[in-house]
Amino acid sequence: MSTNISIDYITHTFKGADAPTLKDIELKIQPGEKIALIGRSGCGKSTLLHMLAGLLLPSEGCVRIHGHQVSKPSAKWNMMFQKASLYPWMSVRENAELGLVFAGKKDPAKIDYLMSLVGLTDKADANVQSLSGGQQQRVALARSLATSPDLLLLDEPFSALDAFTRSSLQDEVADIVSREDLTMVIVTHDIDEAVAMADRVLIMSANPGRIVGEMAVDLPFPRNRASVEFSRSREQLMNQFESLVGDADLEHSQAETVDTNKTESETTDAQKAA
Amino acid sequence: MSSTSSVTAIDGSAREGGINWSAVYKFSLTAIAYPLMGIAVMVALWWLGGWMIANNPDTSSFADFAPAPAFARLLDLVANGYVLEATIPSLERIGLGLLWAALLGVPVGVAIGLYAVVREVSHVPFQFLRMISPLAWMPIAVLAFETWDGAIVFLIAVAAIWPILFSTAQGVRRIDPLWFKVAKNLGADGSQMLRRIILPAIGQDIFAGVRLAVGVAWIVLVPAEYLGVTSGLGYAINDARDTLEYDTLAAMVVVIGIIGFFLDGICVSMIKRLSWHAEG
Numbered sequence: 001m002s003t004n005i006s007i008d009y010i011t012h013t014f015k016g017a018d019a020p021t022l023k024d025i026e027l028k029i030q031p032g033e034k035i036a037l038i039g040r041s042g043c044g045k046s047t048l049l050h051m052l053a054g055l056l057l058p059s060e061g062c063v064r065i066h067g068h069q070v071s072k073p074s075a076k077w078n079m080m081f082q083k084a085s086l087y088p089w090m091s092v093r094e095n096a097e098l099g100l101v102f103a104g105k106k107d108p109a110k111i112d113y114l115m116s117l118v119g120l121t122d123k124a125d126a127n128v129q130s131l132s133g134g135q136q137q138r139v140a141l142a143r144s145l146a147t148s149p150d151l152l153l154l155d156e157p158f159s160a161l162d163a164f165t166r167s168s169l170q171d172e173v174a175d176i177v178s179r180e181d182l183t184m185v186i187v188t189h190d191i192d193e194a195v196a197m198a199d200r201v202l203i204m205s206a207n208p209g210r211i212v213g214e215m216a217v218d219l220p221f222p223r224n225r226a227s228v229e230f231s232r233s234r235e236q237l238m239n240q241f242e243s244l245v246g247d248a249d250l251e252h253s254q255a256e257t258v259d260t261n262k263t264e265s266e267t268t269d270a271q272k273a274a
Numbered sequence: 275m276s277s278t279s280s281v282t283a284i285d286g287s288a289r290e291g292g293i294n295w296s297a298v299y300k301f302s303l304t305a306i307a308y309p310l311m312g313i314a315v316m317v318a319l320w321w322l323g324g325w326m327i328a329n330n331p332d333t334s335s336f337a338d339f340a341p342a343p344a345f346a347r348l349l350d351l352v353a354n355g356y357v358l359e360a361t362i363p364s365l366e367r368i369g370l371g372l373l374w375a376a377l378l379g380v381p382v383g384v385a386i387g388l389y390a391v392v393r394e395v396s397h398v399p400f401q402f403l404r405m406i407s408p409l410a411w412m413p414i415a416v417l418a419f420e421t422w423d424g425a426i427v428f429l430i431a432v433a434a435i436w437p438i439l440f441s442t443a444q445g446v447r448r449i450d451p452l453w454f455k456v457a458k459n460l461g462a463d464g465s466q467m468l469r470r471i472i473l474p475a476i477g478q479d480i481f482a483g484v485r486l487a488v489g490v491a492w493i494v495l496v497p498a499e500y501l502g503v504t505s506g507l508g509y510a511i512n513d514a515r516d517t518l519e520y521d522t523l524a525a526m527v528v529v530i531g532i533i534g535f536f537l538d539g540i541c542v543s544m545i546k547r548l549s550w551h552a553e554g
Contacts, residue, residue: 053459055455055459073458079455079459081452081455085455087453087471087474099461102457102460102462143460
């Protein structure tokens with residue numbers, strides 16, 4: 001099988017920064033792979049995800065999907081964020097359908113299917129502001145899936161939810177992604193989330209951001225968190241993370257703030273240029 | 275007035291039934307009793323002023339300003355169509371002025387909200403122009419426009435554009451940046467971004483600006499209609515002054531106030547309709 005997505009030696013330095021945020025990132029993603037990028041705050045994992053989405057262009061190197069260089073955002077590589085970011089003047093259904101509306105390809109049957117897939121059939125006409133945080137993320141998932149993306153990108157999408165909703169959504173999304181045979185990259189700093197959702201976990205380290213290790217999670221979906229295998233994978237990943245990244249750098253929490261702001265302003269600039 | 279409604283409510287709240295009497299009481303108080311009290315105070319002060327004018331030998335010839343002659347005259351003027359005849363041209367001018375203000379103010383406001391460069395460049399000129407009284411443009415308007423109507427519409431537009439423009443720009447700047455990111459990610463092009471994201475997001479801000487604009491425009495309208503035209507509410511006021519018909523003058527003031535009140539009400543209901551903020 002040919003390589004679906006490849007990241008070719010990406011190095012990225014934000015405007016005005018001395019050191020690169022990402023350095024020599026190389027990665028190939030096979031179709032249907034579920035990848036988790038884990039690392040401490042400021043390691044550039046979110047920056048890398050923005051590049052996969054075409055929301056940010058690397059200063060060196062490039063992302064290729066099906067051999068084509070990613071140069072701008074597209075509904076074919078779709079991103080879900082920490083905030084559901086739904087449009088409050090649209091109903092649940094209209095939010096989910098938005099990508100199709102932009103493409104001029106409304107498809108009510110598909111939206112019906114997605115509403116049932118994410119368990120919101122009876123809320124389809126509701127005001128999105130009346131939904132719980134978890135339900136809002138389900139709408140965001142339906143919206144991301146509506147355009148049939150080649151690649152689903154998740155940027156810590158569950159980190160703002162309470163613990164119970166978070167773990168049940170992790171399992172549910174992992175299940176949907178595996179049933180729909182999607183390719184997925186999730187950015188997280190939650191070891192459990194990585195083990196619950198990915199079949200390949202990449203460990204990133206900061207200064208400069210680079211991939212320092214990887215681990216396969218060879219468990220079938222749906223995964224049982226209570227199983228011995230799950231605990232073993234979890235422990236294995238934890239150990240590997242500790243030995244590769246260590247608990248070296250607490251000051252990076254500060255770097256993350258700067259990093260995020262820059263990502264934000266870069267995007268705004270790009271959006272203005274568009 | 276207020277005592278009647280509260281008595282009913284006390285009677286009612288003792289009763290059992292499907293109707294929520296405490297809500298009815300609250301509603302009748304805030305929606306009926308309080309506004310009526312406000313109107314009563316206003317008319318009382320007006321009456322007091324009229325009484326003082328009538329009893330002062332120096333001013334007694336202005337006694338027709340008082341509420342009784344004014345309301346009597348108002349009924350006549352409504353009945354004989356004079357009020358409607360004066361109101362329609364004024365509303366047309368206001369409508370056109372607001373339309374021009376919105377057609378220019380909304381796009382420029384959106385540009386200011388979106389692009390820092392436009393915001394920086396326009397800041398000084400716009401703050402400068404905004405501070406000029408619209409009436410100061412009168413001589414220029416008269417020179418620049420062939421018709422009096424054109425000049426009046428221009429003056430209203432000059433007064434109305436600023437609140438619309440600045441409120442629109444504010445609204446755009448408050449848009450969650452993630453809304454842009456998500457829409458771009460879902461494949462929105464520029465015009466889709468504008469129609470499906472930006473405009474719905476700021477609809478309420480635009481109408482909040484229109485609401486302020488209506489207030490200023492309605493104020494500017496009367497002096498603007500002192501210009502050459504022979505129709506409209508401002509003309510009616512000026513005409514009543516020249517012909518010493520003080521009851522007509524006071525009646526027209528009442529008309530202007532009532533119409534302004536309803537125009538504001540329309541804006542408020544538009545803001546509510548376009549607001550996407552969760553209720554309560």
